[in-house]
């Protein structure tokens with residue numbers, strides 16, 4: 001989770017929305033300080049800003065490596081994105097991951113009141129509830145998994161799968177992005193962990209009862225519409241348009257991450273220029289790809305691969321007055337992104353696997369309703385469940401993607417408007433604020449779950465598992 005230091009170009013919509021939710025209610029934001037130190041202090045640095053108290057824990061450097069680059073991003077990230085070839089499992093990393101969660105729980109525990117509710121974010125902290133329960137915390141704890149939850153066939157390759165699901169059962173509410181993810185976890189619970197499932201996603205596992213449900217994350221749609229309207233006619237937008245010299249713009253914005261399908265996207269753009277030569281010199285692709293997790297080896301290899309691909313496409317097709325692919329490894333301010341989104345005729349979001357993908361929703365929100373662009377979206381992004389007005393593509397089919405880009409570039413204004421309206425309706429209905437409120441309300445409302453609670457009589461007998469509806 002982002003720390004309060006994260007500002008400007010790096011602060012994402014999620015960090016901003018959570019800070020807003022906390023500011024409204026008051027509360028405690030607990031996380032890593034971003035610093036490491038041998039023999040770190042056992043107590044976090046605590047300070048207050050408005051209604052929010054921030055508590056930031058410093059970590060031992062080896063623990064931090066084993067936890068972050070090791071187990072979280074070297075094991076869980078590839079696993080949850082179905083990239084078993086990239087998965088590295090080392091017991092020392094797993095132990096470091098657990099140690100960091102235990103350290104966090106020990107630092108957090110003295111700051112908690114018995115009736116506090118705790119909301120834990122993402123795969124870095126799955127064992128946090130177990131550790132807090134072991135220290136005696138009995139209040140509500142919820143967990144939201146921002147990335148996909150893999151199907152049992154994939155999840156079972158993880159040596160620590162059973163321990164992680166036991167950790168999940170220590171929460172009262174486990175939130176996932178899509179129905180597909182919920183089905184994947186429920187199938188594991190019933191078929192592998194011998195748990196029982198009741199309607200509404202209530203799950204029993206050993207002595208625990210908890211709920212698993214779908215909470216598709218959204219964006220701050222109003223803020224994006226506002227930023228995009230403010231960008232109209234701005235100096236930045238004018239400069240961008242002048243640089244395009246009347247050509248269409250296709251835009252991608254992704255952290256430099258192998259889950260985002262960037263090589264496939266570049267290859268599809270190259271294929272478009274090859275198989276539809278009439279498109280040459282008429283469309284420019286801009287890929288914003290800020291570096292991320294540069295300490296993990298796989299990310300360094302991806303960076304080299306993309307540099308080669310971009311160089312090859314530009315070397316093959318560039319003209320003295322046209323560079324087909326603009327590839328930028330740096331972050332931009334949100335207002336600049338809004339201007340780029342609004343100018344772009346195509347938003348190209350083609351992850352191989354993605355929990356949701358907020359860029360897809362931001363692109364939709366930033367469009368000019370009178371002349372909207374088209375979203376080209378991977379079927380493997382969680383956002384594809386909601387954004388049915390998009391041109392849905394399979395990122396593994398490079399030629400199919402090239403054809404989809406070609407037909408999206410030819411779309412009539414009428415079709416663009418129809419597709420955009422369908423998408424915009426979803427983006428404005430299911431915002432990040434609604435997502436926060438719904439999760440917190442549901443977590444506050446869950447009743448009777450927790451350690452030692454027997455399944456209620458009205459629930460199905462534990463022996464025969466049934467699939468819950470969500």
Ligand code: GDG
Pocket residue numbers: 008009010011012013014146147217253254255288290330331332333334337354355356357358359360362
């Ligand atoms: C994880 C899951 C899930 C990107 N470049 C710049 C910039 N960004 C912002 C985007 C967007 C955010 O970062 C990226 O969000 P995504 O959802 O696309 O992807 P992940 O970072 O992988 O997020 C994902 C998400 O959690 C939330 O649950 O949707 O599936 O993987 O907001 O705009 N922001 C600025 N400058 C940049 O250059 N300001």
